[in-house]
Structure formats: structure tokens, C-alpha cells
């Protein structure tokens with residue numbers, strides 16, 4: 326038999342974000358605003374907890390679900406922050422990042438032919454994993470509703486094939502935060518239908534106004550909710566690969582098999598670091614948010630001055646302005662600005678086709694870098710407007 330690969334894996338693509346960041350080697354002076362991670366180092370106390378764990382020889386496998394002490398810390402953290410509880414013995418799994426929780430959840434739930442609804446534009450990690458299971462992602466368009474999923478539009482997309490709905494709140498790439506009334510409306514729809522809910526709340530601690538509201542705060546959907554979490558963003562721990570899945574025991578015991586057969590368990594020193602992060606570093610996200618809020622205001626102000634239509638985001642560390650005016654695809658825009666102005670963004674098309682016509686700007690960068698990037702962009706736009714306005718916009722992009 327000829328050598329052949331799994332056709333779904335062959336068809337899969339690496340993230341569109343990587344395509345741009347790989348190009349950056351050729352632009353050594355470019356300001357890189359493509360990055361989807363905090364620009365802060367992991368706090369010293371957390372690093373020391375891991376170093377201590379290594380010196381104490383806590384370097385073996387742990388139980389598949391992770392150290393009970395960490396599951397307890399995660400349970401306590403969310404109970405204190407948001408008032409919902411998950412049993413650390415049976416309802417919490419420590420995973421290799423939120424990505425590990427997502428993959429194990431999709432593989433546990435989805436089958437060939439299933440449909441899964443995702444408000445979009447959205448983080449691309451989901452589509453790739455969903456396709457590998459043989460299920461189909463159905464994108465709920467949020468571009469006409471300020472990037473907030475509309476409950477009626479959600480209900481209109483539900484078919485007998487719909488297995489689940491995925492939410493990401495606050496959102497990557499838009500920074501949108503679902504208002505409480507809309508959450509109530511979404512939960513009403515979700516309660517009416519036999520659907521799983523997968524809620525990726527990895528940016529929960531990066532909420533700038535008021536407090537984050539979790540889907541786990543609604544007891545009426547608890548029984549069908551898979552809550553995905555992690556410390557990558559809240560505690561600047563992207564490289565530690567530490568995440569969590571919270572789900573009712575009847576589902577969690579099956580997700581545990583998907584997780585165990587793939588990773589056995591999460592990295593043990595990172596688990597010790599995470600115990601420290603959750604128990605002793607609860608102020609860290611607030612300190613980072615002070616910086617993000619100032620940077621968000623700076624970038625939002627500059628983009629608005631430049632006349633780029635932008636919605637002021639309420640969380641995460643991204644902004645998603647429209648670039649329709651420039652009569653280019655978002656990829657062409659990003660490549661042109663990189664070549665001509667030495668600033669790197671991510672094309673909106675990297676976040677499902679509904680992201681076409683936008684770019685993602687990460688403001689997880691220093692004030693100085695953001696100022697320089699905005700100056701360069703402003704100059705490029707001014708020049709483009711003065712010289713190229715005569716081009717008739719391609720209506721297929723609108």
C-alpha cells in the first residue's frame with residue numbers, strides 16, 4: 326500500500342498568525358504587534374515555586390487529572406472570584422494549556438457530521454481541531470453586532486446536527502466582552518436546546534470594566550458546560566503549558582481519557598508554579614490590566630484619530646480595526662504595511678473568513694513600541710490617502 330497520511334491532518338494548516346511572525350526575520354526593524362501573549366515575564370514568585378519544585382525532585386508524572394492540591398487551588402480561585410464551584414476530585418482536569426483542554430473536549434464530544442457553532446471572527450485554534458474530528462464549524466457572524474454574539478442569530482443557526490456552541494469571552498481577536506444582558510439572552514437560548522456549551526474564558530482576568538461574568542455562573546446550563554481556562558494570559562505563563570477543564574463529572578471522566586492518552590499529565594513543575602499563581606498571586610492580573618488599559622486607550626485614541634473604524638475593546642489585549650477603506654485583502658494590507666512601514670499586524674482573515682476586512686493589533690507591547698508603531702501606521706495611511714484614493718474599492722470585500 327502506498328504511504329499516505331491522514332487526509333484531515335494533511336488538509337490542516339498552521340495558524341495564519343505564524344505566517345506573518347515567520348516573515349518578521351526579514352524585517353529586523355519592524356515593530357511586532359502580532360503577538361498573542363503578555364509582554365511581561367512570569368512573576369518571580371511563580372518562577373521560584375517551579376524552581377523549588379524541581380530542586381525537591383517534583384519532576385515525575387502526576388495523576389492524569391493533575392495534582393489534587395492544584396485542582397483544589399483552581400476550585401478555590403474560581404469560587405472566590407465568581408462564586409461557582411467545581412469538585413476538585415471529579416470535575417477538574419489540569420491540561421497542557423487551554424489548548425490541551427480544548428482538544429480533549431472536542432475529541433470527547435464531536436463526531437463526523439456534527440455541527441458546532443462559533444461566534445466569529447474568532448481565534449483559529451478551534452476550527453483546526455474541529456475539522457480533525459470530522460465535525461463542521463458553523464460561524465455566527467458578529468461583525469454587525471459589535472463582535473457580540475446575538476442570541477436570536479444563534480438560535481437561527483441551530484439545526485438537528487448542532488452538537489455544541491463555542492464561546493470565547495473576552496474575545497481573541499476582537500477584545501469584545503459579552504454584556505450581562507446578552508449573556509442572559511444567550512443562556513435562555515442554550516437552555517431551550519440540547520447542546521453542549523464550550524466556554525473558553527482564558528482572558529477572564531483581562532476584563533477592563535467591571536468583573537468578568539462566566540457561563541459557569543448560570544446553574545441552568547452547568548450540566549452541559551465545558552469551561553476552558555488557564556494561566557497563560559492572566560499570569561504571563563504561555564510557555565509553561567498549563568490549563569484547566571471544568572465540567573460535570575459525567576463528562577469530565579471521558580475528557581480525562583482523551584487527555585490521559587495524549588499527554589498523561591501536565592508538566593509537574595508547572596503545576597507547582599500554578600498552585601503559587603492561584604493561591605498567592607491574585608493581584609498580578611490587576612497589575613497587568615493597569616498597563617493594558619493605558620495601552621488600549623493609547624492605541625484606540627490613535628486609530629480613531631487616523632480615521633480607522635475601531636470598537637473600543639473591553640478585555641484581552643487586542644484591537645480589531647476595519648481596513649476596508651484600503652481596497653485590499655487583510656493579508657495584502659498587512660504585508661504592504663510590513664514592507665512599507667515596518668509594522669506587523671495579523672490579517673483579520675486569520676480569524677475565519679468573517680475576519681476579512683480587519684486587522685488584529687496586539688497591544689501587549691511597551692508604550693514606546695506602540696507609539697512608534699502608531700506613528701508609522703499614521704504616516705503610511707496619510708501617504709496612501711494622498712496618493713491612492715482614486716482606486717475604486719473592490720466591492721467583493723465589503
Ligand SMILES: Cc1ncc(COP(=O)(O)O)c(C=O)c1O
Nearest residue numbers: 361422423424448497555557568
Ligand atoms: C482564545 C484563546 N484560547 C486559547 C488559547 C491558547 O491558550 P494556551 O496557551 O493556554 O493553550 C489562546 C492563545 O492565544 C487564545 O487566544
